[in-house]
Amino acid sequence: MSSASATAPRTPWYQGFLSGLQKMGRSLQVPIAVLPAAGILNRLGQPDVFGADGLGWNNVAKVLAGAGGALLDAGLGLPLLFCVGVAIGMAKKSDGSTALAAVTGFLVYFAVLRQFPVGCSAGQAYTAAGLFSGVCVTPGGTTTAAAYQNPGVFGGIILGLLSAWFWQRFHRTKLVDWLGFFNGRRLVPIIMAGVAIVFASLCVWIWPPIGDALNSFAHWMSGQGAWGAAIFGVANRALLVVGMHQFLNTFMWFQFGSYTTGGVTYTGDIPRFLHGDPTAGQFTSGFFPIMMFALPAAALAIAHTAYPQRRKEIMGLAVSVSLTSFVTGVTEPIEYSFLYVAPLLYVIHAILTGVSMGVTWAFGVHDGFSFSAGVIDYGLNYSLATKPLLIIPIGLVFAVLYYAIFRFAITRFDLKTPGREDEDVDAAIVKD
Secondary structure, three states: OOOOOOOOOOOOHHHHHHHHHHHHHHHOHHHHOOHHHHHHHHHHOOOOOOOOOOOOOHHHHHHHHHHHHHHHOOOOHHHHHHHHHHHHHHOOOOOHHHHHHHHHHHHHHHHHHOOOEOOOOOOOEEEEOOOOOEEEEOOOOOEEEOOEOOOHHHHHHHHHHHHHHHHHHHOOOOOOHHHHHHOHHHHHHHHHHHHHHHHHHHHHHHHHHHHHHHHHHHHHHHHOOHHHHHHHHHHHHHHHOOOOHHHHHHHHHHOOOEEEEOOEEEEOHHHHHHOOOOOOOOOOOOHHHHHHHHHHHHHHHHHHOOOHHHHHHHHHHHHHHHHHHHHHOOOHHHHHHHHOOOHHHHHHHHHHHHHHHHHHHHOOOEOOOOOOOOHHHHHHOHHHOEOHHHHHHHHHHHHHHHHHHHHHHHHHOOOOOOOOOHHHHHHHHHHO
């Protein structure tokens, strides 16, 4: 049999599945990139900045708080951002029509869910107060805001996936001539309107047990206190290996728990913290010592253990990625520098991240971020945090631990971190 007629080996199903999950994990970064804007706007709108306790510009504070709150809203803002972001990230060669299909589907889904209130108690009657809201009215005329099924960001993610799939499947479809105006890209939003009706109807039926199960798991983890925070920290870094840490983050950071202030309810560790919930921060606080201090120390250890002829080059790289981690909380440049060439170091890193999460929570540190645990978020949210000063000594201790452990492991086990690759040895031998 010739090579031309030979059948190429089929890719195992699990590789395709893993690749899809990794692509989705990257897609989740698209809406998350909006969160710094949400966090800054929300922070500037707080009473101690532009509000009554700060500059006294109350109307300016209202504008800024409203703008940030819209992006962080658990019912509409965040789910819509995730819906559009995932749709754009998952569709091959997507364009504006993908986003339009996602928005169309989401608005239909959102409105359908609002037709089935769940918050009115016995003796109360539901009265619609517009398309997207309503009130529960007692016989005496007292009204309270109605509640609805809220799959939150999970609902947005699923609609984003559906939008991407239907766009890919139908964006080149040709209809009969008299329906030609609706060919291709114009057809997908229409399809998504129908898909969203079906999906919303299913959510009314199946979301309560699913939501209860997820909340039970999250409450169990939260109830473990420092141990729960530590488990989250280890799992977060472990899932980063395959690009799926955002799956875990999404529920804990944007869905779990609730906090009501000013008549508005916020869910998730991050929105709750940014709106003043003193109990929030369990699943964010411990990242500050790691991202601001520990990982830059690890980068320094890698530079110091590089071969002499590469040390200057690696030191320049280490300074760059360390500043990125310290200032912005973006750690992937450091982590990926040793993740695959020295996985032992990454195992140590994942465990110590869990330790940091547990230690900060055990010491009563409550801190959070809008994007990541860098010095920008640390300074911006300092007055919202509880015991934020403790992050500095805790971080310095972890910096010493990371530097000592990384340096010892690299030299003791001859790990091939940047600057210690085999070709450097050969070059050194030739030079001698």
